[in-house]
Amino acid sequence: MYEGIVQDLIDELGRLPGIGPKSAQRIAFHLLSADPADVRRLAATLNEIKDKVRFCRLCFNVAQAELCRICSDQRRDPEQICVVEESKDVIAIERTREFRGRYHVLGGAINPIGGIGPDDLHIRELIARLADGTVTELILATDPNTEGEVTASYLARQIAPMGVKVTRLASGLPMGGDLEWADEVTLGRAFEGRRVVA
Amino acid sequence: MTARFPTTGICSCRSGCPGDVHLTHLSLMDFRSYPALDLLLAPGVTTFVGSNGQGKTNLLEAVGYLATLGSHRVASDAPLVRQGAASAAVRARIVRGDRAALVELEIIPGRANRARLNRVPLGRPRDLLGLLVMVLFAPEDLALVRGDPVERRRFLDDLLVARTPRLAGVLADYDRVLRQRSTLLRTAAAARRGGRTSDLRTLDVWDAQLARYGSELLAARGALVEALRPRVENAYSAVASSPAPTRSPASISAAGEVTLTRLEYHSTVLAGLPDQALIGRAHSASIPGEPIAGTPGGDRAALEEAMLAELARLRPKEIERGVTLVGPHRDELLLFINGRPARGYASHGESWSLALALKLASFELLRDDQREPVLLLDDVFAELDTHRRARLAELVMPAEQVLVTAAVDADVPVTLAGARFEVVDGRVDHVAG
Numbered sequence: 272m273y274e275g276i277v278q279d280l281i282d283e284l285g286r287l288p289g290i291g292p293k294s295a296q297r298i299a300f301h302l303l304s305a306d307p308a309d310v311r312r313l314a315a316t317l318n319e320i321k322d323k324v325r326f327c328r329l330c331f332n333v334a335q336a337e338l339c340r341i342c343s344d345q346r347r348d349p350e351q352i353c354v355v356e357e358s359k360d361v362i363a364i365e366r367t368r369e370f371r372g373r374y375h376v377l378g379g380a381i382n383p384i385g386g387i388g389p390d391d392l393h394i395r396e397l398i399a400r401l402a403d404g405t406v407t408e409l410i411l412a413t414d415p416n417t418e419g420e421v422t423a424s425y426l427a428r429q430i431a432p433m434g435v436k437v438t439r440l441a442s443g444l445p446m447g448g449d450l451e452w453a454d455e456v457t458l459g460r461a462f463e464g465r466r467v468v469a
Numbered sequence: 470m471t472a473r474f475p476t477t478g479i480c481s482c483r484s485g486c487p488g489d490v491h492l493t494h495l496s497l498m499d500f501r502s503y504p505a506l507d508l509l510l511a512p513g514v515t516t517f518v519g520s521n522g523q524g525k526t527n528l529l530e531a532v533g534y535l536a537t538l539g540s541h542r543v544a545s546d547a548p549l550v551r552q553g554a555a556s557a558a559v560r561a562r563i564v565r566g567d568r569a570a571l572v573e574l575e576i577i578p579g580r581a582n583r584a585r586l587n588r589v590p591l592g593r594p595r596d597l598l599g600l601l602v603m604v605l606f607a608p609e610d611l612a613l614v615r616g617d618p619v620e621r622r623r624f625l626d627d628l629l630v631a632r633t634p635r636l637a638g639v640l641a642d643y644d645r646v647l648r649q650r651s652t653l654l655r656t657a658a659a660a661r662r663g664g665r666t667s668d669l670r671t672l673d674v675w676d677a678q679l680a681r682y683g684s685e686l687l688a689a690r691g692a693l694v695e696a697l698r699p700r701v702e703n704a705y706s707a708v709a710s711s712p713a714p715t716r717s718p719a720s721i722s723a724a725g726e727v728t729l730t731r732l733e734y735h736s737t738v739l740a741g742l743p744d745q746a747l748i749g750r751a752h753s754a755s756i757p758g759e760p761i762a763g764t765p766g767g768d769r770a771a772l773e774e775a776m777l778a779e780l781a782r783l784r785p786k787e788i789e790r791g792v793t794l795v796g797p798h799r800d801e802l803l804l805f806i807n808g809r810p811a812r813g814y815a816s817h818g819e820s821w822s823l824a825l826a827l828k829l830a831s832f833e834l835l836r837d838d839q840r841e842p843v844l845l846l847d848d849v850f851a852e853l854d855t856h857r858r859a860r861l862a863e864l865v866m867p868a869e870q871v872l873v874t875a876a877v878d879a880d881v882p883v884t885l886a887g888a889r890f891e892v893v894d895g896r897v898d899h900v901a902g
């Protein structure tokens with residue numbers, strides 16, 4: 272154990288995803304010996320993201336205003352919504368330039384081991400977005416793994432009675448993977464070849 | 470960004486193309502007791518002789534790891550890495566017919582292993598499966614007959630993956646869905662007991678996923694049991710049958726006695742059906758050639774439906790107990806000798822004959838699939854009486870490559886002559902052949 276504030280820093284860093292106790296310690300000591308200007312800039316950025324970055328009121332993508340860049344873009348097709356797990360998936364799909372509609376970010380996937388059920392995801396808000404009949408197609412682009420598949424089938428079952436066409440990205444995406452890491456060509460093809468599931 | 474998977478066939482000799490398979494080169498880095506080791510190997514029999522704890526089994530374990538991505542001795546990877554090292558590496562040159570492949574695997578405990586084929590990194594180590602296929606004979610095999618059902622399920626599943634590497638993905642998916650679904654049931658059961666409301670809204674979709682992968686696994690296991698059945702019967706007769714009296718006076722089978730073995734697959738998925746025998750119909754050597762009705766191999770859709778129906782039937786019980794009661798993870802491969810369950814009734818000798826028969830049948834099946842397995846015989850002769858030693862030696866001779874370990878020369882039948890290495894304190898010296 273280190274003295275007070277140093278240990279606090281190590282503990283805080285250790286709470287971040289993917290950072291174990293050893294890495295936390297290494298980063299803490301790097302910060303202690305780093306140029307004060309660099310460390311202050313990092314601290315300022317951390318403060319700023321909490322003040323300025325928030326989640327889009329409509330789609331829960333990261334945003335700098337009430338609405339994200341995509342939701343506030345009038346040229347985007349309001350009839351299609353692509354459902355993804357995380358904001359980083361929006362970026363992956365945007366890179367393919369295959370999709371001109373809007374998004375809905377669930378904030379994860381159904382995962383009993385991780386303690387995540389339907390109420391922990393932005394599912395209710397998604398269903399509310401479908402209520403006025405503008406949306407004609409819902410594209411389920413959750414990750415091609417067990418939890419993503421289950422989330423997609425759960426949504427398809429919930430939404431089928433509403434009369435909205437529900438499609439799922441074509442297989443061909445590496446199973447067991449993360450949408451984020453699929454290459455552009457594969458992801459683009461998966462978009463083009465999506466199939467109707469409900 | 471690059472694609473996660475190689476887009477071209479990584480090794481066209483992986484399937485279909487004829488040619489016996491053997492290793493010509495094995496090298497280890499920080500694997501178990503070996504800081505660094507390079508071995509040249511040849512087709513035929515190679516025996517590693519050394520006392521216990523000298524490191525001979527580690528060599529076979531390394532070859533087995535390349536074939537199955539797991540150790541036959543330990544469940545976790547940590548013990549495979551030499552003390553003080555961060556990772557271990559196993560590399561082998563595999564020759565099939567006139568083609569060769571260089572396979573490399575870095576084992577990093579607690580992290581995903583890294584695999585390379587012909588120096589090209591693979592997206593997943595699982596993509597190595599099928600390049601090297603092995604059948605391992607080890608003292609632990611006795612548990613196939615005497616151990617818990619999980620041992621026999623693992624035997625079937627390992628063999629499934631050796632025959633059809635794609636099924637490794639199905640097994641992994643099934644396991645993942647099973648753990649998620651069981652957690653959901655357990656959490657709900659705990660909530661109910663605590664007087665809170667349980668949330669089972671997603672149970673239907675978990676059922677659908679479980680039935681999807683479960684039926685695929687079940688169909689594959691059913692077809693495998695059908696394929697194994699005659700081969701196990703034949704191999705059992707070959708191992709246990711009466712030998713020439715001079716070779717083994719202590720043999721268990723009296724001359725002329727007909728010994729029957731039988732394999733039955735009992736599935737929890739079909740427990741609710743009037744005819745449980747949809748899979749793995751009871752079949753004995755006394756009625757060879759009887760057509761087998763309702764073999765599940767082809768009809769995956771029917772199995773999926775049956776599994777969903779059984780999940781629905783047992784749902785109240787599952788919710789009450791908080792466990793998944795239906796699925797291949799609860800199924801049983803039952804082994805019989807002369808009409809009685811081998812587990813519990815078979816003598817030590819009979820149990821060994823049956824364990825060897827299961828492994829020999831695997832060997833034959835893989836050969837018939839043109840998978841050409843390398844055979845690993847880890848300290849197994851010491852477990853057997855003279856008669857079974859001689860029979861086993863005879864029956865493994867057709868293999869392209871056999872790697873044997875033994876504590877003393879005398880354990881290995883003389884018919885298995887070949888190259889010989891001595892293993893002393895982590896040093897492996899070529900002494901003959």
Ligand SMILES: [Zn+2]
Binds near residue numbers: 330331339341342
């Ligand atoms: Zn938005």
